[in-house]
Amino acid sequence: MAVITPRPAATLILCRDRPGGPAPSTDDPGGIEVLLVQRTHQAVFMPGVFVFPGGAVDPGDDAHDLHLHVSGLAAAEANGLLEVEGGGLGYLTAAVRECFEEAGILLGRDLRRTQPRANGCAYLSHESHALAAQCQALREQMLAGAVTMPELCKRLSICLPLDQIAYLSRWITPPGPPRRFDTRFFVAKAPVDQRASHDGHETIDHLWIGPGDAIERNQRGDLSLGLPTRASLEALAGFATTDELMNHLHRARSGVRTDLGPQRSRSRPATGRQGQQIIDPSHPAYAEVEKLDPGRQGIAQCEILPGCMTMMSPTIGRITAPNPGIMTGPGTNSYIIGRGRDRAVIDPGPAIDAHLEAILAAVGSQGGQLRWILVTHTHRDHSPGAARLKAATGATVLGMEAPADDYQDPSFTPDATLAHGERIDGDDFSLKAIHTPGHASNHICYLHEQDGVLFSGDHIMQGSTVVVNPPDGDMAAYMASLRDLKRENALYIAPGHGFLMDQPNRVIDRLIAHRQKREDKVITALTSAAGIDEQTLVAKVYDDVPSAVHPLAQRSMLAHLYKLESEARVIRGADGWRLLKPW
Template identity: 45%
Template sequence: MDIRPAATLVLTKDTAEGPKILLLQRTWDAVFMPGYFVFPGGSVDDQEKNGRAHTIGQADTEISQTMAMDEGGADYMLAAVRECFEEAGILLAVDEKGAALTQDHPIHSDREALFKGELTLAELCHRYNLTIPLDRLGYLGHWVTPPGPPRRFDTRFFIAVAPEGQRASHDGNETIDHVWLSPAEALEDHRSGRRLLGLPTIGTLRILAEFGTTEALMRYVHANPPEPYPNKPWPAVKKDRTTMLEPGAPAYDEAVKLDPEGAGSTHADIVPGKPVEVAAGVIRLTAPNPGMMTGPGTNTYVLGHKRFTVLDPGPDDATHIERILELTGGAIDQVVVTHTHQDHSPATVALKARTGCRVYGQPAPEGPAQDQTFSPDVEPVNGDLIVTEAGTLKALYTPGHASNHLCYLLLEQELLFS
């Protein structure tokens, strides 16, 4: 499946209640994310490059460098501006005197023609002697749709302050509603089920929620462009042969992290019994219990250097238990459990008997899938801290997969064990 280049423009404005952002609701007939509330945006067209002649501010070379591209960064910005005008009725442009456009500017009568492809943004700029101030856009983020959905996009996110003299209006075709909300309001609407939001939208709103004014927000965005997103295949080993992982593949991020030089030294699949150091002082050891619910097997994590913490010791499997003891030399001070399904916690009993370790986790609820042998010494609650040689684990109460489920965040390395 081809991954389409796309661009999104986040419009923000100051209000008495703080900054608000514009969200549009996609039509329920859309193939991709029907009914979701999104920022204005869409695919980058071949004609975008014609608009470069009508821009002011940074040149394409400088923009592309910021976006970690060889060239064409300005085309993403122009696509974001065009899509915003088509979908939301707001055009980020200035007239021959450098003034922002107002609602009574005649270009608004050509909005539908632009939407239908009868006119291009470059032609409209030429007709009305307009320029697009690309320096007013900040580069906010880069998201690539993971494998699975019917369409995939390689999307650059931009942000700009909405011109005061124009009113937002959804197009009635691709978008059926619009709303100005504070980032906190939008996130709460999503949590309560009032609005559908996609992961890129949620991630962007969380960034925006940190700022009290558009000035502070734009200053931050201009000074802190996002890290480059890996966009090329990466080598890894699969069944003793080198294979190339595409961005978005399950093993891609790990291969890039563990093998930044692209030497092909990591594995494309998880091999039970083979320890993999995924971070400093953090080893993943996969149990030999493959299945529909466990994939290649349950992941056990061994944290430490000389004294060890074992996170999710796995099933009561003698081979796996001996492998844990071999890796740690039996120097296990703690066992930490996320939840008590039969594939995650039963090995705790054997490790406790062999090492005398302290056990952390929530007791098992009723049910045949639960490990009733699990007996914790400490029952962590949300926010509790557990010190390990690899860093401090913060307990996060996350019921759902199981009613007693905890995630653990390794604070110093920003690793989440989920």
């Protein structure tokens, strides 16, 4: 599968002082607010998510005729600020353009005014209804492609004061999503007299909110945020005023690196395909980078590279299969256990030649011999490689037989099944089998008892919840298995897809809370009607995700309904699902 090259992009975080000063919030001592816009549910990239205004850098964003309308920052300075060989100004002007198109706010200095207005703002003002209407008309023409940014500057008699914009951070979309971006995040003080408005096409809602308040709502599940957005909010949460924030960030212009604001001590350098970058605690690789590179040398990878061995510990290595996708993320993880003669593989993954060859090479290094092939479950991205590894090595295959449904790997034939709590002991490791039905009836997690690492297969995934698909998937069993895993007191979770995760019990608590919230929405929807069919119900229960995802979401919702039915709380009749009694 071809690797998608990330497209240059820019995002602008608009900040303003909170009306009335700092809020009496438990989590947000700061007194600033930021502007978030909600992407349409039909968007290919991050549908329905609240983000900062931004988008791809267009060729015209770095055109010479636009350079004539910028001030405060030369091209060479912009290149140096962003550490690029060329095109630095294009990132900044793209941020300004995208903010105007998506949020209706234009960072343009009014050239017709020789002095700032009484409120101290030199930006274009919407105090005049005529000027506000002109700006809106030009915005619509820009969205239609009828007006360019240089033409906009001429008509409004403005320049773009790029020295008023501060550079915050860089984020690169990992492999897997249908679109990837190499995005620079910028921060600017919002114009006083301009009102935000979503465009109704790419953005369908907007709000001003304190960074801490947004994080709290995200934790409750009330506000959907992408990881870069969440990380940026955490970096901004500690500032009392926009002036304090901007002064802090602008110090980067004099050589003081401040990429992630007041929480810089929590940021870490890491290495990706595009070189070294700074990652925040909300980055998916953060826990892994923190564990593998405690000295902050930037040597740990923040992107998963298929076919490359990553050592999680002296006795745990990971090789990811080249099968990225919506359901598999960056690909299926295969784990190689042991550094002595005895070696084990957890989840051999798909039967892809290059992947299996990489596993065999890793196993055979330094005189190792593959003795056990362990499978967490028999979905087709996890177990098909087992037969070929066994044929090549004679290793014992351990797992549970595949249930009879179309999602399973019918070729999987285990030599034995480990009982719940049973162990296998190698020269320098022991693995404990933990039966965890729910996502799949034959699902097993494995605990590396020396390192405290739980290999969770698809029972716990990074960055998303798993699909629980009846009849083999069982929501009641899934929830019970999650609670059982908390008793293992693991130190890390090594998932079937994605990076190592720390604080396992906290991860599990969030999954349980998320599933309970979905169940509560099912009950709320059924309370409002005498009987509801599943198609109507899924639109109510999953009203916060794109409709394109509803067929898949409907399977997990059905698992919730079967759980509630087993508890005598709902019943399915001729007119659909209904509550048996009020709850």
